[in-house]
Amino acid sequence: MQDNKQQPSALLASKRFLPLFITQFFSALNDNVYKQAVLLLLIFQAANVADGAFYSNLAAGLFILPFFLFSGMAGQIAEKMEKSRLIRIIKLCEIPIMVVGAASILTQYVWLMLTTVFLMGLQSTFFGPLKYSILPQHVAANELTKANGLVESGTFVAILIGTIFGTYYITQSQGPIFISVAVLALAVIGYISSRFIPISEANDANLRFTFNIISSTKSVFTVLNAQTESVGKSVLGISWFWLIGAIILTTLPNYVKHVMGGDELVVTSALVVFSLSIACGSLLCEKLSRSRIELGIVPFGALLITVFLYLLSQQPAITFYTPLNEHLFTLEQVLATGDMLWHFVWMAGIGIAAGFYTVPLYALIQQRSDESSRSRVIAANNVLNALFMVCSAILSIVTLSIFEWRIAQLLLLLAGLNLLTAVYIYTKVPEFFLRFIIYILAICMYRVRTKGEYNIPTRGAAVVVANHVSFVDWMFILAASPRPIRFMVFAPIYYSPALHWLFKMAKAIPIDSEKANPKAFQQAFDEVAAALARGELVGIFPEGKLSADGSVAVFRRGIERIIQRTPVPVIPVHLGGLWGSMFSRKAKWRLPRFKWSLVSVTVGAPVAAADVVADDLREQVLALKALHSKHHD
Template sequence: MPNNQVLLTSRRFLPMFLTQFFGALNDNVYKQSLLLVITYGWFSQTLGNVSTLNNLAALLFILPYFIFSATAGQIADKYERSRLIRLLKILEIVIMLLATIGFFLGQLWLLMLALFLMGTQSTFFGPIKYAILPEILKPNELMSGNAIFQSGTSIAILLGMILGGAVIAISQGEFIWISLTVIGLAFLGYLSSRAILKQPIPAPDLKVDWNFFRTSFQTIRYAKSLPMIFLILMGNSWYWFYGATYLTQIPQLTHLHLHGNENVVSLLLTLFSVGIAFGSWMCRKIGGAQVNIKMVPFGAIGLTVFAFYLAYSLTLLPAVSGDLYTISDVLNGGAAYYHVMAAVALLGISGGFYIVPMYAMMQAHSPHTHRARVVAANNIFNAIFMVSSAIFSIVILSLLKLSIATLFSITAIISAVFTGILLFKLKPMAKQAADNNAH
């Protein structure tokens, strides 16, 4: 049974982990700083109102996943992956230099272009990072590796949001500091990528199809031809739908129900992220080293039960007015606030139980020569589900004028039905695959 600490410090795994960590950290530092620049009107010129620009920024970052994921999967299967990663990290440095020009010239369109290019860079990196894990890890290390990856990514996202906000707040309009931060993080990512071991090429004779849309349909069709893999991809994508639905509402939930300020938003995001990291770690501890779905049902149940708990806890909060609450006010506000915080943390833990085995299953059971293209299909479905989550939330909250608690309750019911059907179909397939591997 692999020791997580030994795995984390191994020459095979550590450079890949650090490269992923710095990439996720930089993505979120840049996105958060850009959103704050837009929100607080640091540029005299505007291309639209704040809400429109924030939604446009979110769309520009996710759009490349629709367009380029399938081609990215082909490239990751055709070429040597450690070299591809280094090239992508050099591209990240170039993109951050472009962003720096945008900051100093006060050109929002340049910053938006850099955001789109960061999304594109992440799109091409995604299939590589998940396809490379089964190559650098032993079969009994795959669960541990995914647990560490998910934990590290959750912490990097959280730290990125905090760091982006902190640098913007401290700099007081001096863009040199945020520019040095994002360029420095990109450079650290490149340095760590140089230590990644050279990888075997799974499909050197593959001919890359540069017709992005045709390749996307072919990639999706291929994923659908693998019944167990397709179910796993649907399970992964549901997690992104669910997570996007909840995380997007945290700022509004904090303002309307907890009467909290921006620091209280950060507190809830921290609880959620730490919950995912803890759940990912516990998933490996309880579920064992072998790839299996033992913990997925517990995660699925938690995603439903604790969603209802969160919805219920919102009804316990007192009506307040006056100045927005600080973290200290919330911590001293009584049991009702602790119910909300506990519910958010438990949702994060449930997410860790759910997603770590699903990603390990995807990697372990994807055909070796098509593994990166399977990850690409996963990214396409994730993007579709995340956009669907935004539309779903708009319909519930804006068109039907229902409450956030109602949105959470409806999502919990859908989650119970979706994951219930998914696990009913997936469990016998996973058992059959485990039996085949055993023989």
């Protein structure tokens, strides 16, 4: 349980978030209504199958092309100007674009439709960096996961509704008129809602803007490379998801027809299952994250995606369908065939896991990117997303058309590649896997309650000091922190064969006693000073050893030595509920009970460097213990 926790409905109803949510929802809805209607019109108008495939692929390419060409400029503009005004301008431009789009649908003039698709892609290119970079300016840090979950779920619901609406109405006798009115109305609604988005000041008003496509694109990747490795690998992870998602969505009709033996309604049902499951996964992610950015869920989501892709690839094809027998099963018949239901179950599993996987990554990018370059980082993310979607098309063509693989074989390949990609990312950024271990430990063995975690600064150097009750204290403090913390660990424990890999992954700092190894003792303090100079968080247990009786022992003067050398704030923390656990000196070696043990992590207000005294810090930790006891009672 966290302080100031708000329900999703409260955030969704707030003036700081609702207008942006509505604007994004109707933007995605409008895009997909028009794109789906145009794709069907292009296919219907084509003289043959080859022409239909050419026009549909050309339309998809024209929509993605602006992301390659203009994302650099979009990121620079989003950084340089006030964001709500930019959004209003972009949404206002959507109205004349949709006027052209309506005319193209009514006249069914091919090149006018393709021109509109390109202009829609251009508009989305400039809107993308704004909609994500504006969120941290209007929602609290502990609401980022919630906000991203709502945006992602709303987007996929809009994609679903837009696709179904565009598919259904364009095939009706008065369909072109309905679609034309709809896209104009949706554009107007989106513009009206954008006028209520709160003002968001420019991140870098002095940023130099360039119209050069190459240099502007290069600049956003230069900015991306300057971010922490966790941000860079999060961008890579999101782009990889879009590759998987694009392949699944493009192969879904053929999968349903040739593997499930289903008709058009079954295709629509599969799309509904996949889209709604992503929306559900995005919302469920916030619950599992306990309203914070929980990176431990990302490896969990990646693992589930691999498992469900594998299971989907192993589902047997329907035995009643052959190319010579064009009978396709209706939705009712498919549902009556018990084995076919598993196809929908695995699709839903992939979608839910995708929500677990993407939402924390988007939130991490927003939180950890430098404020002055956040929009450009998201612009670089958009370029990579587009590149990976193009790669998805190439991969599909090579495997399905050239090598003549079955779709199940392609899904199996994706499962393997997803596992390899996850291993690569988590090897490069061990924090993800470390958080995963901590998350599993917390949910399997303990019930964790955090209080005051907002006192841990989201940026800048600080030292975290806490009482030392068990061997896993550092894990629970790390779980409560929005940022990585480098803990000082007694060298014999750090280098122990069973735990060395874990402490190395956590980038812990080994320290030995001054008498036994004065050189290692000094190196530890040098490394702490270097870490603080880089703006990192460092965690220490000033008691110097595990508690023998559960009480808080005297704090040693090492903390004063650290602060005298590098004056930074100190954050007092009290841990409760771990005394008597299997990891403490009063160990009760037993399996976890169904009634999970309650662990409390209470974080106090920062203490200025000038006021740091070891004895006073101990008193503050004791005061946090009393505060927790009173609150718990």
